[in-house]
Amino acid sequence: MTLVPVEEAGDSRLADYVRLREVSLRRLLEEEHGLFIAEGDKVIRRAADAGYEPRSFLLAPRWLDSLQDVLEKWPDKPVYVVSEELAEQVTGFHVHRGALASYKRLPAVPLPDLLTDDVRRIAIFDEIVDHTNVGAGFRAAAALGVGLVLVTPTCADPLYRRSIKVSMGTVFQVPWTRLQSWPGDLRLLQDNGYVAAAMALADDSITLDELADRKDDKLALIFGTEGHGLKPHVLEQADLTVRIPMAGGVDSLNVASSAAVAFYATRR
Helix, strand or coil: CEEEECCCCCCHHHHHHCCCCCHHHHHHHHHHHCEEEEECHHHHHHHHHCCCCEEEEEECHHHCCCCHHHHHHCCCCEEEECCHHHHHHHHCCCCCCCEEEEEECCCCCCHHHHCCCCCCEEEEECCCCCHHHHHHHHHHHHHCCCCEEEECCCCCCCCCHHHHHHHCCHHHCCCEEECCCCCHHHHHHHHCCCEEEEECCCCCCEEHHHHHHHCCCCEEEEECECCCECCHHHHHHCCEEEECCCCCCCCCCCHHHHHHHHHHHCCC
C-alpha cells in the first residue's frame, strides 16, 4: 500500500472526496470521472469483493490494520491518511467511521444480458428520487432473494454515497442496471415471460396475497415514486395492478417498506 499523510483540507489530491453532502455537485463530478464513494469499512470491503477498482482511499489511522488485506490488493493506489477532523472538513459531514474510498464505476450491462434463467424475480424502481429509499430497496432485494433490480432513467443513483450507505453495500451484491427506455423496456421483460405487476392503489387491483397465490414463474414488481406513485401509462402496460391491504386507516406504506413486504410475500 502507498500511505500518503495529508494535513490540509484544500489538498488537490482529495478532490474525489470534496463536499460529499452536495448532491448536485457530486452528480457532476461522478458523471465526469465515472466514480462513486464508499463509506465505512464494510461497504469498502464489499465494493472490493464485487470487483470494483479503487481510485484511492481516505482513512483515519485506526482503519489501516483492519483494511490491510483490501489495501494490499491495490499497492499502487494511494491511501490518504487523515485525521477524522480533517475528513469532516473535506467532505462536509461527520465521517463517523473515518473510512472512505473512491471507486471506478463499471460499464452498464445491457438488459438482455441480465435476463438469465436463474433470474425469477425482478424489482423495478420507477422515478424514486430519494437516495435513502433506493438504498433501502436494494437492501430488501438482497435480503429477500430478488435476482435483479432495474432503475428507470429518472430514478436516483444507486451508487450515490447515501444509497450505498443505506443499502449496507448490497448495491454491489444484487445485479442491476438503468433502463434506457421506459416503459418501453417493460415489453422486453414480458416477451421473456415475466408477469409485470405494478404496485399501486387502483380499483381493478388484486391483493398481494392473491398475487402470491398465483405463483408466477417469472415476476417483475414495479414500484413508483414517493407520493404520486406510478404514472397511468406504466399501469396500462403492466399485466396486473397489486395493492397491499391496509388497516388502521392507512392507505399506503413508504416505497421501501412496500418493496420489502412484496419481496417477502412473493419469495420462492
